[in-house]
Amino acid sequence: MRVRKPGLFTTIQDSGRFGYQSLGVPPSGALDEYSFNIANMLVSNDEDCACLECTLIGPELEFEEDTKFAVAGGKFEVFLSGKQIEEWRSYDAKTGDVLEVKKAISGCRCYVAFSGGIEVPLIMNSRSTYTKGNIGSVVKGRILLGNEKATFNKVLSKRYIPSYENETGLRVVLGPQDDYFTSAGIGTFLNEGYKVTNSADRMGYRLEGKPIELKSSEIISDGVPLGAVQVPGNGQPIVLLKDRQTTGGYPKIATVVTPDIPKVAQAKPGDVIRFKTVSMEEAHSIYTKHYEKFEEIKTSLEEPKGRKGRRFRMIINGKEYHVEVEEVLS
Amino acid sequence: MYDEPRFLPAGDSALVLELSDAIEAECNRKIISIIRSVEKIKGIKETVPTYRSILVYYDPLVTNFFGLKDELNEAYKNTEIKSGGRGRTFTIPVCYGDDFGPDLKFVADHNGLSEEEVIKIHGSADYLVYMIGFMPGFTYLGGMDERIATPRLEKPREKIPAGSVGIAGKQTGIYPLGSPGGWRIIGRTPVKMYDPESENPVPIRAGDTMRFKRIGEKEYEKIKEEIRKEETRKEMRVGGPGKNES
Numbered sequence: 001m002r003v004r005k006p007g008l009f010t011t012i013q014d015s016g017r018f019g020y021q022s023l024g025v026p027p028s029g030a031l032d033e034y035s036f037n038i039a040n041m042l043v044s045n046d047e048d049c050a051c052l053e054c055t056l057i058g059p060e061l062e063f064e065e066d067t068k069f070a071v072a073g074g075k076f077e078v079f080l081s082g083k084q085i086e087e088w089r090s091y092d093a094k095t096g097d098v099l100e101v102k103k104a105i106s107g108c109r110c111y112v113a114f115s116g117g118i119e120v121p122l123i124m125n126s127r128s129t130y131t132k133g134n135i136g137s138v139v140k141g142r143i144l145l146g147n148e149k150a151t152f153n154k155v156l157s158k159r160y161i162p163s164y165e166n167e168t169g170l171r172v173v174l175g176p177q178d179d180y181f182t183s184a185g186i187g188t189f190l191n192e193g194y195k196v197t198n199s200a201d202r203m204g205y206r207l208e209g210k211p212i213e214l215k216s217s218e219i220i221s222d223g224v225p226l227g228a229v230q231v232p233g234n235g236q237p238i239v240l241l242k243d244r245q246t247t248g249g250y251p252k253i254a255t256v257v258t259p260d261i262p263k264v265a266q267a268k269p270g271d272v273i274r275f276k277t278v279s280m281e282e283a284h285s286i287y288t289k290h291y292e293k294f295e296e297i298k299t300s301l302e303e304p305k306g307r308k309g310r311r312f313r314m315i316i317n318g319k320e321y322h323v324e325v326e327e328v329l330s
Numbered sequence: 331m332y333d334e335p336r337f338l339p340a341g342d343s344a345l346v347l348e349l350s351d352a353i354e355a356e357c358n359r360k361i362i363s364i365i366r367s368v369e370k371i372k373g374i375k376e377t378v379p380t381y382r383s384i385l386v387y388y389d390p391l392v393t394n395f396f397g398l399k400d401e402l403n404e405a406y407k408n409t410e411i412k413s414g415g416r417g418r419t420f421t422i423p424v425c426y427g428d429d430f431g432p433d434l435k436f437v438a439d440h441n442g443l444s445e446e447e448v449i450k451i452h453g454s455a456d457y458l459v460y461m462i463g464f465m466p467g468f469t470y471l472g473g474m475d476e477r478i479a480t481p482r483l484e485k486p487r488e489k490i491p492a493g494s495v496g497i498a499g500k501q502t503g504i505y506p507l508g509s510p511g512g513w514r515i516i517g518r519t520p521v522k523m524y525d526p527e528s529e530n531p532v533p534i535r536a537g538d539t540m541r542f543k544r545i546g547e548k549e550y551e552k553i554k555e556e557i558r559k560e561e562t563r564k565e566m567r568v569g570g571p572g573k574n575e576s
């Protein structure tokens with residue numbers, strides 16, 4: 001596939017790079033894992049296959065082979081050879097078709113999944129781009145796709161499609177260093193809204209609002225978990241995401257629950273974020289419920305059962321054909 | 331070190347096991363020993379050792395904060411600091427001064443030493459790798475002689491080349507990647523501290539010891555050339571990325 005226009009910041013992301021944080025290498029991976037997983041399911045990929053992650057303005061791509069694809073995530077204007085298409089469902093592109101992922105109408109990021117995934121070398125067991133660590137770069141030139149395996153086009157049920165507002169609530173568990181803040185500071189953090197600044201990228205989102213009062217603004221550097229809300233001396237919080245530094249020296253007032261990370265990924269500069277605490281028990285139960293919903297979606301998108309069709313790949317006169325043979329009862 | 335470890339919540343999928351609120355070599359050794367013994371605990375996905383704590387990532391569908399806390403507490407109690415388990419020692423070749431170490435003179439002047447003395451002091455200590463973080467392969471080292479301590483640059487440089495060896499306050503370290511930075515640069519190593527495409531992208535681990543060995547410019551170029559050749563050989567063996575493109 002040829003990249004005709006790269007878009008604002010389009011990278012290849014899979015589910016991430018795990019086991020290297022003790023060496024200072026962040027996990028990276030799709031920021032909005034919900035949309036990323038569903039995009040893959042729509043084209044019958046394993047849910048952690050490498051996709052394109054588009055940011056605010058997507059790329060323009062020309063297909064060089066027939067490919068099934070799907071776009072999911074923030075609401076973007078998407079066109080296939082000039083005809084507007086929908087997100088959260090898969091389509092068949094023919095050789096020569098042009099996919100244009102234009103600008104975000106709501107939300108911030110969307111994922112383009114191709115049946116068979118994207119072929120780039122595995123670096124530390126992941127295909128995710130991490131630009132600051134010299135792993136991959138924003139997309140350019142050609143993108144090599146894996147071998148297609150999908151057969152049916154799929155549509156996600158409307159009830160699973162998220163909507164994106166300009167104000168987002170995030171559930172957090174207090175800690176690890178909430179004891180570095182005055183009780184007034186914690187009150188401010190939980191009661192005020194914080195605006196997303198222009199410094200909002202895969203590494204972290206800098207927010208601005210009423211300063212959060214600290215007792216002390218420096219700790220001896222320790223590990224930084226996904227979703228950590230770090231507060232430097234100026235009292236302005238930073239939500240740390242997947243390209244974050246693995247360790248840091250600022251106190252962390254709270255940590256966003258994993259199922260709410262996609263909401264951060266879809267927030268854009270100017271949006272307002274509000275924080276709400278949940279207990280650890282609640283956080284665990286939110287996680288479990290999220291996982292159950294995810295399993296339900298997975299089941300809903302599985303290949304239709306009970307079809308008797310058998311699929312063959314045939315090569316006739318050097319040309320490849322995908323053939324499905326189905327018994328028809330009269 | 332605390333009498334009892336602290337367990338701090340870090341969201342729904344991670345927790346912090348904190349042993350101390352100070353930087354102590356003994357605490358760091360205990361951390362390294364604990365990490366080895368907790369690797370088998372069910373549900374643990376990844377651990378990040380730091381100066382005085384461990385960030386433990388876990389799968390909340392397999393375990394949870396409360397259960398894991400008990401298991402880690404048990405591991406903490408049963409882990410002895412192994413005096414013999416001091417990790418490996420790495421000797422890093424460094425070419426000091428001139429273009430490779432533009433701040434060597436400043437460090438010498440600031441401390442009332444000659445450049446030769448700074449090089450000698452910097453190169454004669456054993457440095458404990460407390461942790462790796464901040465950027466891939468960046469080692470936080472303990473053990474620098476305070477006679478060469480120097481404050482950071484007032485205005486950070488826009489680009490410091492990979493391999494630069496610097497001093498910031500009482501710390502010394504190496505930039506594994508080219509990046510902006512405010513450390514006083516006294517030399518450069520030809521060795522890659524971080525190579526994403528290598529099978530072992532960061533050879534050093536927390537708990538290892540580092541030494542610096544002075545080399546001349548000729549030797550610097552020689553090592554650099556050897557690394558380049560090795561990479562070319564590897565590329566020819568593996569086939570570079572994108573070879574299948576038409």
